Amino acid sequence: MERLEGFHGLLSRDRELETRLDQKDYKLLELLRQNARESYAALAAQLGISESAVRKRIMKLKKLGVIRRFTIDYDVPGEVVALILVKTQPPVQTPDVSRKILQNRMVEKVYEVTGEYDILVIARARSSQDINSIIDYIRSIEGVQSTYTMIVLRSY
Amino acid sequence: MERLEGFHGLLSRDRELETRLDQKDYKLLELLRQNARESYAALAAQLGISESAVRKRIMKLKKLGVIRRFTIDYDVPGEVVALILVKTQPPVQTPDVSRKILQNRMVEKVYEVTGEYDILVIARARSSQDINSIIDYIRSIEGVQSTYTMIVLRSY
DNA sequence: GGTGAAAGTGCGACATT
DNA sequence: AATGTCGCACTTTCACC
Numbered sequence: 001m002e003r004l005e006g007f008h009g010l011l012s013r014d015r016e017l018e019t020r021l022d023q024k025d026y027k028l029l030e031l032l033r034q035n036a037r038e039s040y041a042a043l044a045a046q047l048g049i050s051e052s053a054v055r056k057r058i059m060k061l062k063k064l065g066v067i068r069r070f071t072i073d074y075d076v077p078g079e080v081v082a083l084i085l086v087k088t089q090p091p092v093q094t095p096d097v098s099r100k101i102l103q104n105r106m107v108e109k110v111y112e113v114t115g116e117y118d119i120l121v122i123a124r125a126r127s128s129q130d131i132n133s134i135i136d137y138i139r140s141i142e143g144v145q146s147t148y149t150m151i152v153l154r155s156y
Numbered sequence: 157m158e159r160l161e162g163f164h165g166l167l168s169r170d171r172e173l174e175t176r177l178d179q180k181d182y183k184l185l186e187l188l189r190q191n192a193r194e195s196y197a198a199l200a201a202q203l204g205i206s207e208s209a210v211r212k213r214i215m216k217l218k219k220l221g222v223i224r225r226f227t228i229d230y231d232v233p234g235e236v237v238a239l240i241l242v243k244t245q246p247p248v249q250t251p252d253v254s255r256k257i258l259q260n261r262m263v264e265k266v267y268e269v270t271g272e273y274d275i276l277v278i279a280r281a282r283s284s285q286d287i288n289s290i291i292d293y294i295r296s297i298e299g300v301q302s303t304y305t306m307i308v309l310r311s312y
Numbered sequence: 313g314g315t316g317a318a319a320g321t322g323c324g325a326c327a328t329t
Numbered sequence: 330a331a332t333g334t335c336g337c338a339c340t341t342t343c344a345c346c
Contacts, residue, residue, distance in 0.1 A: 021232065026232075029228070029230055029232070032227070032228045032230075033227050033228055033230070034225065034227070035225065035226055035227075036192045036193060036225075036226040036227050036228050037192060037193060037226040039322095039339085039340060039341085040340075040341070041339080041340065041341090049313075049314095050313065050314055050315090051340080051341085052313075052314065052315085052341095052342090053313055053314080055341075055342085056313080061230075065231065066230055066231060066232055066233070067228050067229075067230050068228070068229040068230055068231060069190070069191065069192075069228070069229045070191055070192040070193040070226070070227075070228055070229075071188070071189050071190070071191075071192050071226075071227060071228065071229050072185070072188045072189055072192050072223050072224070072225070072226055072227065073223075073224040073225045073226075073227050074185055074188075074189070074217075074222055074223050074224055075221065075222060075224060076177065076182075076185070076222055077222070081267075083267060083269060083276055095310070098310075098312055099312075102312055109311065109312070110311065110312045111237075111239060111306075111308045111310075111311045112308070112309045112310040112311070113239060113306035113307060113308055113309060114306055114307045114309060115304070115305075115306045115307075117306070120239055120306070148271070149271075150267075150269035150270055150271040150273070150276070151269060151270045151271075152267045152268070152269055153268045153269060153270060154251070154254075154267075154268040155265065155266065155267045155268070156254055156255075156258055156265070156266045195320080195321060195322085196321075196322070196323095197320080197321065197322095205332070205333090206332065206333050206334080207321085207322085207323095207333095208322095208323080208324090208332075208333065208334085209331075209332050209333075211322075211323075212331075212332080213331090216331095
């Protein structure tokens with residue numbers, strides 16, 4: 001019976017995968033990546049479908065969690081961006097550390113990764129002192145073994 | 157005379173800095189970071205200014221290069237995201253290497269940084285084979301000494 | 313995925329401080 | 330120089346097909 005349930009679980013996963021993205025979805029994501037404020041009508045024209053179809057696809061992509069948020073890529077002169085590699089140590093779980101890191105409002109993005117380090121943090125601050133305080137904050141989290149910080153000089 | 161011109165240059169720089177961002181600009185950037193598709197009217201209400209004022213501020217921020225683009229934060233199931241650290245070697249200039257890296261369409265973002273490595277690349281691909289081909293591409297660029305790749309397991 | 317009508321939004325011109 | 334007001338066209342939204 002447990003085997004059957006396991007099997008059933010696999011089937012449900014397949015069913016989820018039926019909501020696979022098609023070429024128009026991929027193109028839509030690419031268009032939105034380039035300009036997230038483009039009107040549905042303009043997107044529709046480029047995709048060769050109607051404006052309401054675009055809206056429904058975007059809604060679906062948001063519901064599926066594919067589109068996480070509409071945001072901006074920006075660069076405030078004087079602000080300091082830092083990339084902070086973090087090494088965690090068992091038995092503390094890496095996701096627990098990630099969630100703690102995210103609580104800092106200067107943290108923009110957190111990646112859990114393979115390799116020598118476990119987490120990469122992208123942080124943004126008004127000054128290098130503020131970067132220092134982010135690092136202090138991260139190093140104070142339980143399960144953080146060490147950090148390695150890179151200051152961003154330029155980005156594209 | 158040359159001294160005077162130099163001094164004049166400094167003055168012009170100061171004049172440019174007069175287009176400093178105020179608190180409303182910072183708040184506007186934060187609101188857009190959270191939802192880049194929010195209407196000007198809704199943004200205006202939150203900032204306590206009129207809708208056309210918001211429009212003009214956003215225009216100004218784009219013109220100043222502060223807002224680089226409106227984009228989406230997204231996560232396609234099955235796609236592989238990799239963070240690739242790159243070490244460059246003189247006499248090749250790091251920005252030249254960055255520009256070459258950017259030519260690869262799977263490359264999403266390039267940071268030039270301080271520290272042991274000179275560049276961090278964020279790349280996105282349909283499969284790990286594609287990630288491999290990005291790495292091969294980067295390693296084939298003149299001036300690239302070594303790379304270190306981390307595969308993203310999860311991101312927030 | 314398309315249609316149509318109502319509500320909401322974008323945008324330029326001009327007035328205001 | 331930055332903001333506010335107004336008018337109109339366009340866009341979005343929400344029914345339903």
